Amino acid sequence: MAVPSFPFTQQTSEQPTRAESTTHQSNSTIHLAFRTAHEGHKPHAGLDPTRASTGVVWTSERAYEHGYLDSPETWSNLGQGAPEAEDSIPGSFPRPTSLPLPVSSREYGPTAGIKPLRAAVANLYNAHHRAGKESQYTWENVCIVPGGRAGLIRIAAVLGQAYLGFFVPDYTAYSEMLSLFRNFGTIPVPLEREDNYSIHSSLIASEIARGTSVILTSNPRNPTGRVTTNPELAKIQDICRERATLIMDEFYGGYNYTTDCDGTVISAADNICDVEKDDVLIVDGLTKRFRLPGWRVAWIVGPKAWIKALGSCGSYLDGGTNVPFQEAAVAMLDPPLVRNEMRALQRHFRDKRDYVIKRLRDMGFEIEERFVPNSTFYLWLDLRCLPEKINDGLNFFQACLEEKVIVVPGIFFDLNPSKRRDLFDSPCHHFVRLSYGPRMEILEKGLDGIERVLKR
Incomplete structure (x- = not known):
């Protein structure tokens, strides 16, 4: 529904001056709360509470203070990065509702994962991304991990002395992960609006030229909802x-709307020349594209030397992935089944994206076509057209x-693992990440709430 009476100002890429921002923030309760939470104040000896909270957790805690835990069904959570988990997407296969628990599943599982699941992952990548190529993945090129964050922490644990480049904005949990280890130095690389907040080959070349030897990035990108595709992705890998x-x-590779929702998954695996020599992890x-975040089953695909090290470090970092859930996952990775699943997923979430974009534009938000998500289920929403x-x-x-x-304030996606920068200078400050992962009725309710905010 249009709200023509709402007094929008002319959108501009100009940022407020530091003095103007500071004055505004000094009178804002939520800004003061943010600063307090990030000062490192430690009322308990030995405890640093700032290391225990990601952006999504912080926003959830603020929602709890407003009664979210008392009646979550009356809220619309467009902040958490979780897709709808129900069996209601047309064309999607039904998820298991029970699992067998044989005596063998009570034993410790291998920290690199059970061989049948590792083989199933390798087969999926070979079928969808390595067809006709001489170099193929085997089960030894796959490490099963208890969730994506656990996988990234394992990778960080085995990195050597290096400069690691990461991009802003990007996934909030990277910040905590990158601050846990001292075996590498972190270098933030800001993405530019002129480049649609996307990585590109010339940017990568510049970073390598100044000594960066490890590059971490999400693709498709969280939070901007944009994906780097071939041939640009292949240039970056070259x-x-x-x-x-x-x-x-x-993790969002399945949410790809660039190929007319034909089930294609965007992956760097398409461009790898040799699975042992190309240093690509x-x-x-299952978390995002199979809509099973509660299962905590994820994987890392890469050269055998990396996989061996990643499996070993799991013994002291996380202990490995739940065995019964690994066993249940094997049948889900049949390549034809996955292709059909991705086709259903893409059509469903593209329709939800289109609904959200239309509602927001009708409210008066100016969303340029180049910033409409072509992947994921996130919208990087620019607020600079709103009143101060x-x-x-x-x-x-x-x-x-x-x-x-x-929603999630954009400032949390300006990763700052070393706490060297004042985040209130951030170009992410005038954005929020809005998720269209939830069911349609939750989206409708949430957008109704945003419309009330604008009318108020």
């Missing part, structure tokens, strides 16, 4: 070959809480 380790977080799992009281991520988030809607 530049990195024999020069840098490329860590590709591909691919992280994915709600044109930054934190105050907009606070206003949404009053209407029982949860």
